[in-house]
Amino acid sequence: MAELLAGLGTSHVPSIAAALDKGLRDSDEWKPFFDGYVPAQEWVARHKPDIAVVIFNDHGNSFFLDRVPTLALGVADEYRPADEGWGPRPVPNFIGASDFAWHLADRMVEGHFDPLICRELDVDHGMQVPMELVFGRPEAWPVKVVPLLVNTIQYPIPTPQRMWDLGRLLRNAIASYPTDEKILVMGTGGLSHQLQGARAGFINPKADRDWIAKIGNDPWRYRTMSREDYVEEFGSEGAELIMWLVMRGCMDADVRTLHQHYFAPASMTGAGMVLLENMR
Amino acid sequence: MTSPDRIPDTPLFDRPRANAGYALNKMAMGLSNPEGRAAFLADEDSYLDRFALTPDQRAAVKGRDWAEMVRLGGNLFYILKISAVDPTPIREIGAAQAGMTLQEFLDTRLGKVTNG
Numbered sequence: 001m002a003e004l005l006a007g008l009g010t011s012h013v014p015s016i017a018a019a020l021d022k023g024l025r026d027s028d029e030w031k032p033f034f035d036g037y038v039p040a041q042e043w044v045a046r047h048k049p050d051i052a053v054v055i056f057n058d059h060g061n062s063f064f065l066d067r068v069p070t071l072a073l074g075v076a077d078e079y080r081p082a083d084e085g086w087g088p089r090p091v092p093n094f095i096g097a098s099d100f101a102w103h104l105a106d107r108m109v110e111g112h113f114d115p116l117i118c119r120e121l122d123v124d125h126g127m128q129v130p131m132e133l134v135f136g137r138p139e140a141w142p143v144k145v146v147p148l149l150v151n152t153i154q155y156p157i158p159t160p161q162r163m164w165d166l167g168r169l170l171r172n173a174i175a176s177y178p179t180d181e182k183i184l185v186m187g188t189g190g191l192s193h194q195l196q197g198a199r200a201g202f203i204n205p206k207a208d209r210d211w212i213a214k215i216g217n218d219p220w221r222y223r224t225m226s227r228e229d230y231v232e233e234f235g236s237e238g239a240e241l242i243m244w245l246v247m248r249g250c251m252d253a254d255v256r257t258l259h260q261h262y263f264a265p266a267s268m269t270g271a272g273m274v275l276l277e278n279m280r
Numbered sequence: 281m282t283s284p285d286r287i288p289d290t291p292l293f294d295r296p297r298a299n300a301g302y303a304l305n306k307m308a309m310g311l312s313n314p315e316g317r318a319a320f321l322a323d324e325d326s327y328l329d330r331f332a333l334t335p336d337q338r339a340a341v342k343g344r345d346w347a348e349m350v351r352l353g354g355n356l357f358y359i360l361k362i363s364a365v366d367p368t369p370i371r372e373i374g375a376a377q378a379g380m381t382l383q384e385f386l387d388t389r390l391g392k393v394t395n396g
Contacts, residue, residue: 065302085363085365195356197377198347262396268370
């Protein structure tokens with residue numbers, strides 16, 4: 001039986017990628033942000049996951065508005081970094097955990113979640129940045145990946161409760177997978193930010209800090225908030241935080257918060273992470 | 281075109297906006313490959329002719345009027361690709377939509393660094 005190693009929530013701000021590409025990791029502006037990830041990076045490196053399930057949204061790079069999958073699941077053997085307008089970034093291709101991905105596809109459809117199943121898919125900063133924040137810039141990624149994409153751009157986006165329920169399904173899919181592989185589940189996006197409209201530049205560090213503090217041991221309110229509540233509290237793009245609920249929903253009610261970090265503003269975004277493990 | 285947003289100054293990308301902005305966003309999506317970017321840089325008017333932009337949308341693109349592009353259905357994730365061809369920092373795009381100078385925008389919305 002596969003093992004849920006840990007749940008990790010993190011921002012996936014594209015400016016993080018740009019800072020890495022420009023060699024600004026240790027600049028005055030960015031060092032405090034990146035340093036906050038080091039303890040979680042070390043924990044993950046010590047515990048050696050085999051597979052990372054990465055829940056993220058495409059940002060108009062792999063999917064256009066001609067067809068918008070509410071949920072999409074990658075089952076490919078390999079994923080290339082997407083061209084987001086500046087050419088593909090110099091990060092290694094990602095190796096797909098296609099066996100587990102097909103198992104998850106079966107469990108999802110049986111469980112009445114019906115994803116678009118993707119055999120060829122370029123992945124944008126929504127997946128690249130979390131992988132870099134957790135695993136650095138290796139020659140080759142030390143884990144195989146399963147991309148699980150959620151539409152958070154065009155309304156209707158899925159509800160927070162639906163994300164939580166998808167997490168419950170993912171939990172069962174991991175528990176019923178007949179290998180001894182260790183799986184890291186990464187919910188990504190947020191924290192507060194708004195790119196569109198006259199409220200652009202809205203961030204809410206207080207709400208972000210509450211989120212970081214409570215997503216482990218007191219997440220219940222976040223499940224029942226409406227999508228509009230998310231937009232109001234975290235900004236129009238801050239609603240990406242619903243994807244952390246997939247990660248949280250796949251864990252036990254009682255979890256231990258191993259590491260947490262918050263920094264704002266990273267470009268125009270409240271940014272941070274939590275690393276959670278089930279109480280055992 | 282659309283009922284007022286419940287959250288002030290926060291345009292959710294819903295059916296009316298997605299409909300209004302479809303051609304504009306499709307034009308921007310065309311910049312996600314080298315051929316589209318080269319065509320835009322070589323002759324912007326000819327590139328824009330490929331898409332069914334309204335005159336207002338065309339003028340907003342030509343003027344790099346980010347607030348107007350969003351008002352006309354543009355979504356930042358697509359129209360940002362214009363800023364990859366004609367470099368514009370994201371914070372300047374934010375300030376333009378907020379109707380502020382960049383410094384005013386940074387001071388009032390993003391100024392205070394918080395860490396840890």
